[in-house]
Amino acid sequence: xxxxxxxxxxxxxxxxxxxxxxxxxxxxxxxxxxxxxxxxxxxxxxxxxxxxxxxxxxxxxxxxxxxxxxxxxxxxxxxxx
Amino acid sequence: xxxxxxxxxxxxxxxxxxxxxxxxxxxxxxxxxxxxxxxxxxxxxxxxxxxxxxxxxxxxxxxxxxxxxxxxxxxxxxxxx
Amino acid sequence: xxxxxxxxxxxxxxxxxxxxxxxxxxxxxxxxxxxxxxxxxxxxxxxxxxxxxxxxxxxxxxxxxxxxxxxxxxxxxxxxxxxxxxxxxxxxxxxxxxxxxxxxxxxxxxxxxxxxxxxxxxxxxxxxxx
Amino acid sequence: xxxxxxxxxxxxxxxxxxxxxxxxxxxxxxxxxxxxxxxxxxxxxxxxxxxxxxxxxxxxxxxxxxxxxxxxxxxxxxxxxxxxxxxxxxxxxxxxxxxxxxxxxxxxxxxxxxxxxxxxxxxxxxxxxx
Numbered sequence: 001x002x003x004x005x006x007x008x009x010x011x012x013x014x015x016x017x018x019x020x021x022x023x024x025x026x027x028x029x030x031x032x033x034x035x036x037x038x039x040x041x042x043x044x045x046x047x048x049x050x051x052x053x054x055x056x057x058x059x060x061x062x063x064x065x066x067x068x069x070x071x072x073x074x075x076x077x078x079x080x081x
Numbered sequence: 082x083x084x085x086x087x088x089x090x091x092x093x094x095x096x097x098x099x100x101x102x103x104x105x106x107x108x109x110x111x112x113x114x115x116x117x118x119x120x121x122x123x124x125x126x127x128x129x130x131x132x133x134x135x136x137x138x139x140x141x142x143x144x145x146x147x148x149x150x151x152x153x154x155x156x157x158x159x160x161x162x
Numbered sequence: 163x164x165x166x167x168x169x170x171x172x173x174x175x176x177x178x179x180x181x182x183x184x185x186x187x188x189x190x191x192x193x194x195x196x197x198x199x200x201x202x203x204x205x206x207x208x209x210x211x212x213x214x215x216x217x218x219x220x221x222x223x224x225x226x227x228x229x230x231x232x233x234x235x236x237x238x239x240x241x242x243x244x245x246x247x248x249x250x251x252x253x254x255x256x257x258x259x260x261x262x263x264x265x266x267x268x269x270x271x272x273x274x275x276x277x278x279x280x281x282x283x284x285x286x287x288x289x290x291x292x
Numbered sequence: 293x294x295x296x297x298x299x300x301x302x303x304x305x306x307x308x309x310x311x312x313x314x315x316x317x318x319x320x321x322x323x324x325x326x327x328x329x330x331x332x333x334x335x336x337x338x339x340x341x342x343x344x345x346x347x348x349x350x351x352x353x354x355x356x357x358x359x360x361x362x363x364x365x366x367x368x369x370x371x372x373x374x375x376x377x378x379x380x381x382x383x384x385x386x387x388x389x390x391x392x393x394x395x396x397x398x399x400x401x402x403x404x405x406x407x408x409x410x411x412x413x414x415x416x417x418x419x420x421x422x
Contacts, residue, residue, distance in 0.1 A: 196321070
């Protein structure tokens with residue numbers, strides 16, 4: 001299945017792009033996607049533990065099971081205000 | 082000695098006047114003044130326990146020793162805001 | 163700490179007050195509070211509250227409260243307006259503004275100011291029935 | 293509960309916002325908060341902050357926070373404006389207003405809103421050095 005990943009804030013600079021598409025096996029979790037993305041974009045691995053993860057418009061935890069076509073966002077801690 | 086007493090808010094209505102002068106012995110306390118005022122204006126006696134007492138611009142306690150010419154205010158709980 | 167206290171029968175002009183605000187570069191938070199006359203007091207409908215103050219003592223007591231704020235929090239500025247006389251329902255009787263580096267102290271100082279005022283500042287209100 | 297959310301690059305117009313306020317007769321308290329860009333971030337002097345949002349998600353997350361406020365407090369209205377793009381030092385990036393019957397719930401709800409926003413709403417800032 002194909003998952004669209006969007007990077008926000010300085011994660012975009014770290015990745016060197018704002019979006020990517022990752023191919024995953026059916027049943028893969030958000031944690032698995034994050035692992036693959038960190039391998040592909042090593043600078044994002046440094047921020048691994050402070051990465052926020054959303055699927056669509058909702059925050060999801062690492063054990064969230066992804067579906068084909070899911071829109072995933074990875075970003076650093078938010079700073080509104 | 083002579084003490085000027087001013088009533089505020091509905092204490093003015095209860096007393097039927099906004100000011101009075103009370104003659105007291107030297108060394109009398111704020112508590113003594115309050116007692117005399119409550120005798121003179123019985124409606125104020127009903128609010129005895131919720132009466133706030135100031136000398137000049139400061140709140141004072143019952144054991145405050147008055148001086149000739151002190152300006153005393155008696156009033157109900159404040160309601161600003 | 164800068165302070166500005168207005169006790170007056172004039173209506174509170176929020177726009178003019180906001181326009182006169184001067185912010186230092188280090189200030190990140192402004193908290194404003196408006197106390198507005200509600201349409202009822204207890205169970206009774208009212209049209210207005212009529213506010214009275216022992217004005218000289220009120221100014222002095224506000225001054226003591228401002229001093230306490232300054233001792234306790236790194237607040238840059240406090241401005242407070244209390245309206246006296248007849249204040250119709252839906253109009254503000256109280257406007258308070260606290261400016262500080264960060265929001266926590268601005269919120270804390272503003273609430274402290276109002277709490278202290280409600281204990282100590284000799285102002286009273288009389289409901290005018292509907 | 294009425295809610296109004298604005299996420300925009302336009303400067304925050306406090307006066308216009310205050311003028312558009314509609315108060316119900318039962319409302320006695322308005323709390324406003326302004327978050328203003330400070331002249332430094334950490335140790336460095338800055339001229340502005342450049343704000344970016346995942347706007348669709350930000351709107352959704354603000355909506356969830358507003359729902360949580362409504363469940364918890366008798367608030368009549370929440371209005372919130374977050375500015376995006378370059379916000380110069382001394383200008384507000386955030387304006388929040390909470391209207392409620394009494395001041396305690398207005399203060400609590402306003403602080404809750406901001407705290408939650410700072411945890412959950414995907415907005416980021418980049419300092420622009422002096």
